Amino acid sequence: MSTPSPKDPLSRQEIAHLARLARLAVTDEELDLFAGQLAVVLDAVARVGEAPVEYVPPTTHAVPMTNVMRPDVARPSLPQDVVLAGAPAAEDGRIRVPRILGEEA
Amino acid sequence: MSAELTTSSAAELGRRLAAGEVTSAEVTSAYLDRIAAEDGALGAYLHVDPEAALARAAELDGAGSVGTGLTGLPVALKDVVVTEGVPTTSGSKILEGWRPPYDATVAARLKAAGTVLLGKTNMDEFAMGSSTENSAYRITRNPWDHERIPGGSSGGSAAAVAGGLAPWAIGTDTGGSIRQPAAVTGLVGHKPTYGSVSRFGLIAFSSSLDQAGPMTRTVLDAALLHEAIGGHDPLDSTSTDAPLPLLVECARRGADGNLSGLRVGLVRELGGDGHADGYEQGVLDGFTAAVALLESMGAEVREVSCPAFDLALPAYYLIAPSEASSNLARFDGVRYGLRVGDDGSHDLDDVMALTREQGFGPEVKRRIILGTYALSSGYYEAYYGQAQKVRTLISRDFSAAFGTSDDPGVDVLVSPTTPTVAFPLGARVDDPMAMYAADLCTLPASLAGLPAISVPCGLSDGLPVGFQIMAPALADDRCYRVAAALEAAQGGPLIDRLARAEKDSAEKDRA
Numbered sequence: 001m002s003t004p005s006p007k008d009p010l011s012r013q014e015i016a017h018l019a020r021l022a023r024l025a026v027t028d029e030e031l032d033l034f035a036g037q038l039a040v041v042l043d044a045v046a047r048v049g050e051a052p053v054e055y056v057p058p059t060t061h062a063v064p065m066t067n068v069m070r071p072d073v074a075r076p077s078l079p080q081d082v083v084l085a086g087a088p089a090a091e092d093g094r095i096r097v098p099r100i101l102g103e104e105a
Numbered sequence: 106m107s108a109e110l111t112t113s114s115a116a117e118l119g120r121r122l123a124a125g126e127v128t129s130a131e132v133t134s135a136y137l138d139r140i141a142a143e144d145g146a147l148g149a150y151l152h153v154d155p156e157a158a159l160a161r162a163a164e165l166d167g168a169g170s171v172g173t174g175l176t177g178l179p180v181a182l183k184d185v186v187v188t189e190g191v192p193t194t195s196g197s198k199i200l201e202g203w204r205p206p207y208d209a210t211v212a213a214r215l216k217a218a219g220t221v222l223l224g225k226t227n228m229d230e231f232a233m234g235s236s237t238e239n240s241a242y243r244i245t246r247n248p249w250d251h252e253r254i255p256g257g258s259s260g261g262s263a264a265a266v267a268g269g270l271a272p273w274a275i276g277t278d279t280g281g282s283i284r285q286p287a288a289v290t291g292l293v294g295h296k297p298t299y300g301s302v303s304r305f306g307l308i309a310f311s312s313s314l315d316q317a318g319p320m321t322r323t324v325l326d327a328a329l330l331h332e333a334i335g336g337h338d339p340l341d342s343t344s345t346d347a348p349l350p351l352l353v354e355c356a357r358r359g360a361d362g363n364l365s366g367l368r369v370g371l372v373r374e375l376g377g378d379g380h381a382d383g384y385e386q387g388v389l390d391g392f393t394a395a396v397a398l399l400e401s402m403g404a405e406v407r408e409v410s411c412p413a414f415d416l417a418l419p420a421y422y423l424i425a426p427s428e429a430s431s432n433l434a435r436f437d438g439v440r441y442g443l444r445v446g447d448d449g450s451h452d453l454d455d456v457m458a459l460t461r462e463q464g465f466g467p468e469v470k471r472r473i474i475l476g477t478y479a480l481s482s483g484y485y486e487a488y489y490g491q492a493q494k495v496r497t498l499i500s501r502d503f504s505a506a507f508g509t510s511d512d513p514g515v516d517v518l519v520s521p522t523t524p525t526v527a528f529p530l531g532a533r534v535d536d537p538m539a540m541y542a543a544d545l546c547t548l549p550a551s552l553a554g555l556p557a558i559s560v561p562c563g564l565s566d567g568l569p570v571g572f573q574i575m576a577p578a579l580a581d582d583r584c585y586r587v588a589a590a591l592e593a594a595q596g597g598p599l600i601d602r603l604a605r606a607e608k609d610s611a612e613k614d615r616a
Contacts, residue, residue, distance in 0.1 A: 015474060065342075
């Protein structure tokens with residue numbers, strides 16, 4: 001992607017790229033729809049740029065907390081059969097997944 | 106007797122259970138009958154298991170503990186709350202048919218308290234929306250007018266309680282998803298202080314903002330339900346170990362109607378002078394009348410300016426989609442839920458993309474794309490980083506309004522809950538920004554992690570108007586006190602008027 005200023009609307013091509021990054025196999029019709037809608041939304045949210053934020057720290061969380069610890073004690077996990085019962089495909093006591101590498105790899 | 110049961114507050118049902126006037130099975134049956142008769146049209150529920158509910162009620166009746174605490178009272182849960190063995194979808198096709206292997210802490214606490222689960226309520230997919238029209242399953246209608254939205258994202262819970270299909274319900278609120286549906290259906294809805302109700306087992310949308318809370322007919326019911334679900338939970342690392350304030354006691358005391366000495370701030374940026382664009386006159390009138398009632402009970406009212414609130418909407422619609430794009434990465438078609446394209450011809454990446462394409466609806470995809478963009482290299486500072494700084498400014502405005510040891514400030518801030526009454530179904534589905542505007546007033550407290558309640562303040566052309574009361578962190582008791590006073594000053598819960606109107610029209614039909 002090029003580096004336009006934040007207010008440039010997203011192109012159809014950029015939305016397709018973002019969808020790929022987010023693992024969404026969007027259709028051409030969706031790209032057309034989203035391009036228009038996201039342009040409006042992006043224009044509205046870009047107003048955060050108007051805020052006087054010099055020297056203002058970011059807030060990541062409303063309740064400031066760090067390093068919440070619990071005792072390092074082993075506890076039972078969910079039983080294997082219960083976990084596999086929720087999986088879309090299971091085989092030999094494991095979750096079966098599609099291949100992760102292409103033929104040429 | 107059935108109609109009487111399904112228009113009672115949960116507190117009143119509890120009293121009658123304790124007095125032995127009714128059994129849990131009778132109460133549960135009354136609601137199940139009402140669901141069977143009305144939910145085809147209303148669309149409040151995604152899952153109801155009458156046999157399981159009746160068996161549970163009979164078991165509680167048999168154990169002889171009905172009437173103590175919440176024992177024997179039915180409850181409905183928003184479908185974002187995971188329930189062991191009970192289908193949970195979060196309003197999404199990607200989780201269709203999923204039966205979670207564990208209970209959310211909220212569900213577990215209500216179970217331990219002896220409640221009967223009536224069912225799981227409809228919602229905008231992954232809680233993204235303000236009308237429940239983003240549900241992948243069905244439309245939910247507003248019991249006051251079936252052609253209008255019930256609010257969202259907890260619209261199923263709102264319609265269930267307002268329509269007499271549950272005595273009370275759990276909702277969740279990220280940017281307003283408890284308060285706005287409560288406002289447009291004439292209910293009480295409270296978003297607790299962030300961290301004071303466990304998020305363990307809530308299907309995450311925006312983790313720094315999500316919070317579960319009560320949606321009820323009365324302020325007292327909200328306090329009772331909140332006390333049952335609140336408090337520290339070691340399973341949620343953002344859970345605070347501060348004790349809950351005495352909410353039920355405050356709701357009871359507030360109903361006495363004495364607010365002398367209470368300092369109330371009207372937020373100018375939320376419907377005040379120069380900031381009333383987009384607010385309906387009927388909403389502003391209801392708000393003004395409620396403020397006058399607070400003054401008549403001894404409250405000192407002044408206007409307060411919180412300039413950063415003007416940027417709450419843009420900040421929220423960067424922060425929430427950013428967190429959502431990360432949270433929803435877990436729906437990958439591997440460990441649970443839907444899997445599409447696993448036919449040997451696609452690799453894992455393709456299967457993920459096909460699964461998510463088919464499993465997610467348009468609003469979820471829009472937010473994932475927006476969030477992915479806002480977090481991407483080169484744009485992070487301009488969008489997500491900047492939004493987080495605006496979040497700091499909003500918190501500072503709240504702190505300034507609530508005062509310091511030198512300057513007392515105000516005890517609570519108030520505003521309309523949402524700028525309009527329930528809008529017609531379909532009116533905003535193709536216009537995301539118009540839909541987002543429904544959250545205008547509820548977003549600031551969400552971004553600051555503060556408690557806020559919506560309590561009815563009358564009708565505008567026959568539709569409910571909500572009044573929002575915001576308080577400092579962990580001072581949820583103030584919300585309940587002021588809300589209870591307002592409810593009492595208006596002659597009791599607004600939702601009772603809907604039940605009376607239904608009864609009148611039924612009698613007219615018979616005559």
